[in-house]
Amino acid sequence: MKIIDAHHHIWRQSDLPWLLGPSQPRIFGEYDAIKRDYPIEEFLDDIAGTGVEKSVYVQANWAPNWAADEVAWVQETADRTGWPHAIVGYCDMTVPDARPALDKLAKHPLMRGIRQQFHWHENAQYRFAKTPDLCRDANVQRNIGYLADYDWSFDLQVFADQMEGAAELAEACPKVTFVLQHAGMLEDLSDDGRATWKAQMRKLAKQENVVSKLSAFGTFIHRNDDAHIERILHDTIAIFGAKRCLYGSNFPIEKLWTSYAKLVGSFLKAASDLSAGRQKAIFYDTAKRVYRL
Numbered sequence: 001m002k003i004i005d006a007h008h009h010i011w012r013q014s015d016l017p018w019l020l021g022p023s024q025p026r027i028f029g030e031y032d033a034i035k036r037d038y039p040i041e042e043f044l045d046d047i048a049g050t051g052v053e054k055s056v057y058v059q060a061n062w063a064p065n066w067a068a069d070e071v072a073w074v075q076e077t078a079d080r081t082g083w084p085h086a087i088v089g090y091c092d093m094t095v096p097d098a099r100p101a102l103d104k105l106a107k108h109p110l111m112r113g114i115r116q117q118f119h120w121h122e123n124a125q126y127r128f129a130k131t132p133d134l135c136r137d138a139n140v141q142r143n144i145g146y147l148a149d150y151d152w153s154f155d156l157q158v159f160a161d162q163m164e165g166a167a168e169l170a171e172a173c174p175k176v177t178f179v180l181q182h183a184g185m186l187e188d189l190s191d192d193g194r195a196t197w198k199a200q201m202r203k204l205a206k207q208e209n210v211v212s213k214l215s216a217f218g219t220f221i222h223r224n225d226d227a228h229i230e231r232i233l234h235d236t237i238a239i240f241g242a243k244r245c246l247y248g249s250n251f252p253i254e255k256l257w258t259s260y261a262k263l264v265g266s267f268l269k270a271a272s273d274l275s276a277g278r279q280k281a282i283f284y285d286t287a288k289r290v291y292r293l
Contacts, residue, residue, distance in 0.1 A: 001279065003051045003264065004287040007181075007215045007248025008084070009060040010040050010077065015070070017063055027126055028253050029222045038252045040077050040084070046251060046260040055083060056248070056291050058155060059090040059115050067091060068104045075108040086112040086291040088155050091143075094134065098143035106150055112291045114147060115155035119185060120162065126187060128157075135165035141172045148175035153290055156210070157181035160188075163200035170207035177209050177290055182216040182250070183236045189220075194235075201239045211290060212240045214267065214282065215248030224258035230270035242278035246286040 013019050018026075019035045043055075062070040071089040078084055087110045091101045094116075105111050120132035134140050135158065144154050156178045158166045163184065170178050184204070186197045204210055214236060217229050237245055247267055254263055271279050287293065 001051050001268065001283055002053050003247065003283045004291075004293060005047065005052050005055040005249045005251075006179075006246045006287040006291065007058050007213055008043060008055055008251045009058060009253070010038055010043055010074070010084075011060045012037050012039075012073075015062050015066065015073075016060060018061055028219050028256060031253075031256060033256055034252050040081050043251065044081075044083060046255070050261055050264050052264070054085040054288075054293050056086045056088060056112070056287065056293075057084040058088040058248075061117075062090070064090065064092060067101065071105050071108050071111060075110055078110055084110070085293050086110055088113040088115050088153075088291075090114065090116060092116065093140045093143040094137060095143070096139060099146055102146065102150060102152075111150075111152065113153035113155055113179070114144075115157065115181070117157040117181075118162065118166075119157045119159050121159055121187075126159075132162060133165050135162065135169040141169055144169065144176060145173045148173070151292070153177040153179055155179045155181055155213075157185070159185050160193075160197040160200040163204045167204045167207050167210075170204070170210050174209055177211065178207070179246075179290060180204065180210055180212040182219065183212050183214055183232055185216075185219070186232060187220045198235060198239065201236070205239050205244075210240075211244040211246060211286060212236050213248045214245055216250040216253065218254050218257055219250075222257055224254070224262055224266055226266050226269060229266045233267065233270045237274070237278070237282070242274065242281040243286060245282050246290065247283050 057074050067090040074087050089105050091114045117128045118134045120129045121127050
């Protein structure tokens with residue numbers, strides 16, 4: 001099967017503040033094994049033989065003032081190697097006017113979208129944003145609305161209890177496609193937690209300009225688990241439909257506990273009971289459409 005990996009990272013250790021110094025608690029656990037360069041050449045070795053034909057680079061939290069440098073470096077990498085095929089960069093959408101920063105990023109032909117992580121959690125280890133309701137912020141909504149002028153998407157990263165605000169954001173920006181990161185980051189695997197996640201996902205899915213990325217399912221369990229992947233994949237597809245779902249590896253984060261071949265194999269196995277058309281949508285067509293590949 002032809003596959004598009006709609007979420008991966010490459011990096012140089014020296015450019016990522018969160019990789020430097022002693023390990024700090026992270027959602028994905030201890031990460032000394034990836035506190036090093038992860039160049040495109042290693043990614044290509046990792047995906048060899050898996051059917052991946054194209055990939056989308058998603059910003060890797062370089063220092064915020066280096067956002068333009070990050071995109072420039074990835075664009076140079078693509079010019080040199082042919083990979084990746086699209087870039088999702090970073091821009092601070094909380095400022096009064098993000099357009100000057102967006103204009104700098106727009107100089108690079110592979111730019112397709114922006115990610116700023118809005119996820120907030122009562123558990124400080126799971127918290128990234130400073131406040132839980134950035135989706136409802138007037139500056140944020142206005143700046144994300146500007147992305148339509150660039151024909152860019154917004155990679156939306158929130159937890160279940162933030163999805164009502166996320167739905168309001170999507171409604172306020174109807175010309176922007178929102179890509180829900182990691183299928184809404186299900187972290188409470190209790191029956192009540194799953195029920196809450198499903199209910200909030202249904203609210204968000206009512207906004208037809210939102211699609212869901214099937215990625216990073218090992219984030220909170222720190223392993224590659226076939227049954228876990230199958231359950232989240234099927235629950236998400238039941239809510240969004242296959243044509244609004246796309247696969248992403250979140251490599252090299254998931255390399256902490258698995259190989260690329262095992263990871264994509266688990267996703268293909270999870271989707272194996274779906275029709276050929278639905279599988280093609282999940283693993284190729286949706287990403288191709290959303291990121292204009």
